Amino acid sequence: MIFDNVLKCVGNTPCLALKLGKNLIHAKAEFMNPSGSVKDRVAARIIDLAINDGSLRPGMCIAEASSGNMGISLAMAGAACGYDVTIYMCETASVERRNIMRMLGANVILTPAHQSVGGAVEALRVDAASDPNLFLVNQFGNKENILAHYNGTGKEIWEDTGGNIDCFINGIGSGGTMMGVGTYLRERNPDIRLIAVEPKGAASLLGHKPKLHSIEGIGDGFLPDIVKPEYIDAIQEISDAQAIEYARKLARDKGIFIGMSAGANLAAAEIVMNEHPDWRIATILPDRAERYFSTQLFAGQPNIVSKGRTAA
Structure with missing residues (x-):
C-alpha cells in the first residue's frame, strides 16, 4: 500500500x-507504529479530528503535557500536518525522548522532577490561560x-x-x-x-x-x-x-x-x-x-x- x-x-x-x-x-x-509507540493512535485521531472540525487551525500550536511517548507522537503528527508543537514534560524524562521530539521539530519545556507529570500539566494550564493560539490535546481528559x-x-x-x-x-x-x-x-x-x-x-x-x-x-x-x-x-x-x-x-x-x-x-x-x-x-x-x-x-x-x- x-x-x-x-x-x-x-x-x-x-x-x-x-x-x-x-x-x-x-x-x-x-x-x-511509525514513531515507535502506542500513542501514535491517539495523536493521529485527535489531530485529524481537530483539523477536520476546525478547532486546530493554520498558525496554531499543538500543545500537550507528556511523559514522553505522546509528545513524540504529537511531534510526528505536527511535522506531518504542518503545525508547530510544544511539549511540557518532567525533567526526569529520558534524554532520548527529548531529542526525538526536537528532531521532529517540537519545542520541549521541562518541569521540576518532584512535581512528576502533574507539574507539566499545571505548567501547560497556566500558559494556555494567556495564549489562545495553543491547541490543547489534553490526553488525560480527552x-x-x-x-x-x-x-x-x-x-x-x-x-x-x-x-x-x-x-x-x-x-x-x-x-x-x-x-x-x-x-x-x-x-x-x-x-x-x-x-x-x-x-x-x-x-x-x-x-x-x-x-x-x-x-x-x-x-x-x-x-x-x-x-x-x-x-x-x-x-x-x-x-x-x-x-x-x-x-x-x-x-x-x-x-x-x-x-x-x-x-x-x-x-x-x-x-x-x-x-x-x-x-x-x-x-x-x-x-x-x-x-x-x-x-x-x-x-x-x-x-x-x-x-x-x-x-x-
Whole structure:
C-alpha cells in the first residue's frame, strides 16, 4: 500500500504470541507504529479530528503535557500536518525522548522532577490561560484518547485472538488504552478481566502519593479524568527491577527491543498466569527501547570488547 501521510501508517500492528513460563501471552506490538509507540493512535485521531472540525487551525500550536511517548507522537503528527508543537514534560524524562521530539521539530519545556507529570500539566494550564493560539490535546481528559483504542487497538486485539481471551493487562498512564480496549472487549465478553499495572509504591489507583520511579509512561502521579477505577478488576504493582528484567529478557531471548513499560506489562502477565494458568491473556508492548539508552534499562550491560590488530 502507498500512503501520502505518515499518520495513515498508524495501527494494524502485529500481535505476538510470546511464551512466558509454560503459557502463551498475546502481546500487541505497538512499538511498530511509525514513531515507535502506542500513542501514535491517539495523536493521529485527535489531530485529524481537530483539523477536520476546525478547532486546530493554520498558525496554531499543538500543545500537550507528556511523559514522553505522546509528545513524540504529537511531534510526528505536527511535522506531518504542518503545525508547530510544544511539549511540557518532567525533567526526569529520558534524554532520548527529548531529542526525538526536537528532531521532529517540537519545542520541549521541562518541569521540576518532584512535581512528576502533574507539574507539566499545571505548567501547560497556566500558559494556555494567556495564549489562545495553543491547541490543547489534553490526553488525560480527552475521550478521543479512549475512542482511539476502542475503535483501533481493542478491535484489533479481539480479531487477532479470535475473541479467545480471558484477561487484558496494561499499565495506567493516561488510561486511554485500558479504558478503550477494556470497554471494547467487555462489550463482547463481560467476563473478561481487566488488570492495571502500576509502579510499585506509586499506584494512583491505590491512592499512593506521587513518587519517583523508572517506568516511564505509567504511574504519572495522579489519576487521569478518563480513568474509571470501577472498570478495573485488579491492580498489579511492578518494581523498576522487575520491569527492567523482563524488558531485557525479551530482547535477549526473543529479539524484541522494548521499553520498560512493556517489561512491566510482561512481568505482571507472568504473575497473573502463575495464579491463573488457565487464563488466556493479552497485553500491550507500548514502545521501543531506543528511547531509554540513558536510563537504568541499559545500565550495567556487558562492555564491548575491542581486539586490536596484531602487528605483523
